[in-house]
Amino acid sequence: MTTSPPGVHRAASTGLPRPTTVPAAGGRRVSPRPVAVLIALSAAIAGCSPRDAIRSPGEDAATVGTVTLLAINDVYRIEGVDGGTVGGLARVRSLRQDLERDHPELLLLHAGDFLYPSLLSDTYDGAQMVDLMNRLDGDPGGFDARMVVTFGNHEFEKQRLAQASLLEERIRESQFTWLGSDLEWATGEDGAAAVEAPNLVRSTTIESNGLRVGIFSVSTDERHPEYVERFSDRALVTRRLSQALRDAGADLVIALTHLPAPEDLALMEATALDGPDLVIGGHEHARTAEQSTDGRWLLKADADARSATLVRLTLRADGSVDTLHEFLDLGPAVEPDADAAQRTRWWLDRHQAEYCAERDEGAGCLDVVVGTTSVRLLAEENHIRRFETNLGNWVADRARELFPDAEVALINAGSLRLNQDIPAGPIRVRVLEELFAYPNKLVALTVDAATLRAALLRSVENWTGSGAFLQVSGIAFRFDPQATGDQRVRDITLLDRGAPLREGDEVTVVTWDFLHGGGDDYTMWTEIAPRTLDLDFAQHIRQLLESQDEPIAPTVEGRICNLSEATALEPCLAMPRDQR
Structure with missing residues (x-):
């Protein structure tokens, strides 16, 4: 299975074979399928508008x-x-x-x-x-x-x-x-x-x-x-x-x-x-x-x-x-x-007025600055649902530190709903409200090594921008998108211990109650009794940002080491076998 890269699909310069016909089954009319399929030239490359790009090249007698x-x-x-x-x-x-x-x-x-x-x-x-x-x-x-x-x-x-x-x-x-x-x-x-x-x-x-x-x-x-x-x-x-x-x-x-x-x-x-x-x-x-x-x-x-x-x-x-x-x-x-833009503005203005009034906050409260970042925070879904990002690291770290005994935090990218990067500069209330769209509660679970490995394998099971992909804290591992089964995840390392995950290890993991309940098919730990933190995490993050004297500046550290060609040479915190 291959996912198309960004850009526009282009026809091969060598010409395109004609489609072939799949015969009907059971005497029923079946619309035959093409073996080779025509693919469009980019409107931008062709120098024309989108509607020009898909015009028929001319009527075909067989059409x-x-x-x-x-x-x-x-x-x-x-x-x-x-x-x-x-x-x-x-x-x-x-x-x-x-x-x-x-x-x-x-x-x-x-x-x-x-x-x-x-x-x-x-x-x-x-x-x-x-x-x-x-x-x-x-x-x-x-x-x-x-x-x-x-x-x-x-x-x-x-x-x-x-x-x-x-x-x-x-x-x-x-x-x-x-x-x-x-x-x-x-x-x-x-x-x-x-x-x-x-x-x-x-x-x-x-x-x-x-x-x-x-x-x-x-x-x-x-x-x-x-x-x-x-x-x-x-x-x-x-x-x-x-x-x-x-x-x-x-x-x-x-x-x-x-x-x-x-x-x-x-x-x-x-x-x-x-x-x-x-x-x-x-x-x-x-x-x-x-x-x-x-x-x-x-x-x-x-x-x-x-x-x-x-x-x-x-x-x-x-x-x-x-x-x-x-x-x-x-x-x-x-x-x-x-006209549609004007109606959009009407809805946005109406919502902000009602939101602020309901909370007894001043007009324009969603645009209030609560903190700053000195770096661009990567939250666009093509990144945060496929790779380690600096925002994902920062959120997972903040979740883990709320449980003093926790070694690992696992936060599904689908719970971080912004789908756009946060530019360096001010962080506003609206950004936090959109980022944390769900009222999830944090839970702590004590899991064995097999359960933790199963969670990481679920994270990378469908590597096509799935919301199940995990942003992590306290752990590092290598991930091979080309491998299958258990081989997709290797060299799992517990960073606080400075040691690889071993059979028989027990680890305290922080995650959302949504994932503990089997959401996004994380069914491996549903029978484990949780410790639930009764805390509004979004409000906690707001207060944390408001208390900071300096801008935040999280980085990508090498917690999730993707072995694809583009990223294989980047620094990685996961311990390879020869260093254990």
């Missing part, structure tokens, strides 16, 4: 039709990141409007995770996000028939049965289609589903450029709220709905998923002959372009609309499908849509 779609996933902030200069829904609106000049029947897909978590959603439960998404077609009051979304795990942040009505309210407010193909909703005594709305369906078919595009969804069961009876078998749902959509006349079938990439690929392999033509996914927060063994694409954009995925699907007369894709960066060069 039945072409569909163009734009996709985003895992967007938590209406305003974007990096001080609003990157991402944000006003830029998505601008990009969509630009593309629609040449592709008026463009489809817009969102692969889940947008209602939560965010600082604004703590107050508005995602109402601000739905409001801005309703404006992505320029008509906030009209239904957007070409926009389709699905459920990510964070749509289920509110998990109690009594909170089902809140999710239903957000869905009913939405002027677009929601897909819940694999969700079996709990029912009440009257037989009514706990969540239902006219725009919540199992699948949908949209006509675009003369082709009928069938879309269904698959969502992760990482969070299982009380109002969802069950998550249906993924492979079964995929086969049945792919067939049902094709039987109903769909020319192309797309799966809109919110799953870890390895699970997406496993699903694609399990449904090779009777699955979708394309998978548009979410859950990973870094742009991803993977192919199944039969040539179908799995595509995901960067989180928080740092980028969007632009795709063109061309159906050929022989039944094969060409897939052309490109990642479009939504940075400062993309001018935000004025």
Whole structure:
């Protein structure tokens, strides 16, 4: 499995082979898959606008039709990141409007995770996000028939049965289609589903450029709220709905998923002959372009609309499908849509006024400076969810020092929700509130060597920007992304002892109660009795920063020593075998 590097996928200069056809199975029409797939030239390199970059080179006699779609996933902030200069829904609106000049029947897909978590959603439960998404077609009051979304795990942040009505309210407010193909909703005594709305369906078919595009969804069961009876078998749902959509006349079938990439690929392999033509996914927060063994694409954009995925699907007369894709960066060069930007500002100003009033603090309290840093603190998710970072070290150190007997602290990067670096200079209240989005409590556990090793192996199990990746304190180890199984982690060293971790060792580890309870699949220690610290960690960090006379200046020390080519020569605190 390979994750596409930053940048734009480019076509080989030697030319591209034609797609081949996978034969139908069981007499059922199957949309054949290409073995070789066309890949787009960068708009920036070509010196043209994004909408020019994906124009057809000319009509092919063998072409039945072409569909163009734009996709985003895992967007938590209406305003974007990096001080609003990157991402944000006003830029998505601008990009969509630009593309629609040449592709008026463009489809817009969102692969889940947008209602939560965010600082604004703590107050508005995602109402601000739905409001801005309703404006992505320029008509906030009209239904957007070409926009389709699905459920990510964070749509289920509110998990109690009594909170089902809140999710239903957000869905009913939405002027677009929601897909819940694999969700079996709990029912009440009257037989009514706990969540239902006219725009919540199992699948949908949209006509675009003369082709009928069938879309269904698959969502992760990482969070299982009380109002969802069950998550249906993924492979079964995929086969049945792919067939049902094709039987109903769909020319192309797309799966809109919110799953870890390895699970997406496993699903694609399990449904090779009777699955979708394309998978548009979410859950990973870094742009991803993977192919199944039969040539179908799995595509995901960067989180928080740092980028969007632009795709063109061309159906050929022989039944094969060409897939052309490109990642479009939504940075400062993309001018935000004025109306959407104004509405974003309205929500931000409203929230700050209400936040400060509720806490009896002065106007603009979220912009108050609480500390300073003399170095850039790395919190952007492509870094903090894959590598040791100076911010991760600093947070883990602060957690460990709260338990005097603790030797190790393990903090999952998914709990540090900023997704943008903190520049050298002032640290404001808003940054801390966004960084610590969850009210997690710290716990201390006494674990054996096998349990600690299992936790580190879980951390690097899915090295594609997963929130399960750990930032650590008091421990160092080497990690080989190319290895498999237990060989991915080696040379585990307890830094206070100055010694390697040995069989029979017992270690006091500090972590979140979320991880102790099995969150992010850290199930290895759920039966170990914890010591819980009843402390608001975010408030503790604020008070700590306010008490500092000097700026903080954490560094990357070599606690997590990645053996990939780019970082293998960096300093490492883990003790190699020949020094033990």
